Amino acid sequence: MSYCVNCGVELDKTCAVCPLCNTKVCNPNEETDHVSPPPFPVRRGYTEPVQRGDITILLSVVLAVTAVVCGLLNFFVFSSNAWSLYVIGGCVLLWIFCLPVFFAKVNVYASIVLDGIGIALYFGMIAWRHPGNGWYMALALPLTGLAAAMILLFVAGIRRIRLSILSSSVLVLGEAAVFMVAVELLIRSFRQLPPGITWSAVVLTCCVIIDAALLTVIRRSRLREEVRRRMHI
Numbered sequence: 001m002s003y004c005v006n007c008g009v010e011l012d013k014t015c016a017v018c019p020l021c022n023t024k025v026c027n028p029n030e031e032t033d034h035v036s037p038p039p040f041p042v043r044r045g046y047t048e049p050v051q052r053g054d055i056t057i058l059l060s061v062v063l064a065v066t067a068v069v070c071g072l073l074n075f076f077v078f079s080s081n082a083w084s085l086y087v088i089g090g091c092v093l094l095w096i097f098c099l100p101v102f103f104a105k106v107n108v109y110a111s112i113v114l115d116g117i118g119i120a121l122y123f124g125m126i127a128w129r130h131p132g133n134g135w136y137m138a139l140a141l142p143l144t145g146l147a148a149a150m151i152l153l154f155v156a157g158i159r160r161i162r163l164s165i166l167s168s169s170v171l172v173l174g175e176a177a178v179f180m181v182a183v184e185l186l187i188r189s190f191r192q193l194p195p196g197i198t199w200s201a202v203v204l205t206c207c208v209i210i211d212a213a214l215l216t217v218i219r220r221s222r223l224r225e226e227v228r229r230r231m232h233i
């Protein structure tokens with residue numbers, strides 16, 4: 001029985017070099033067995049890297065089959081209501097979300113607009129299935145549009161102006177504050193309350209304080225470099 005002098009691993013009699021660290025095997029008391037087959041394969045296994053097209057086919061098949069099977073299940077077995085519409089809509093929505101993963105040349109701005117339209121249509125389907133108090137036009141549609149516009153603004157900031165991580169954080173916090181204020185204003189309008197802000201004012205205050213701190217850090221080069229050094233950004 002031989003052991004590697006470098007890493008100590010137990011060696012088979014057929015080993016001319018250590019399979020772990022490639023150190024030459026040299027045991028004066030035991031000749032290397034060149035006749036018996038080695039206990040492990042000598043050729044390295046190779047698998048081709050997964051391509052974008054493979055992911056596209058896999059996810060498309062899974063989503064399409066899910067939509068079709070749920071539709072059939074709804075039609076033939078559990079047919080008391082049209083529940084499969086939500087599943088089918090969700091599958092279509094997920095497929096639209098994955099477009100930038102599927103196709104490398106998809107325009108990111110067009111993709112975000114398409115995502116927004118998809119979400120608005122999905123909410124529209126829910127509103128159509130459950131016609132009620134007008135929540136779709138009063139809340140869902142304006143908030144979806146606002147969220148899409150904010151994501152577009154953020155992506156434009158990252159891609160066109162090439163904002164740093166600190167500047168991006170300022171933008172995200174500012175957008176979050178505006179979004180929360182818009183949510184509260186729309187909810188109050190929907191409930192026919194007088195315009196005003198309460199809880200969103202707290203969010204707004206926190207965002208303003210953090211943004212002020214971040215902007216000060218960005219403006220002062222010594223602070224900025226210290227933050228970058230400590231946070232590895």
Ligand SMILES: [Zn+2]
Pocket residue numbers: 004005006007008009018019020021022023
């Ligand atoms: Zn070794």
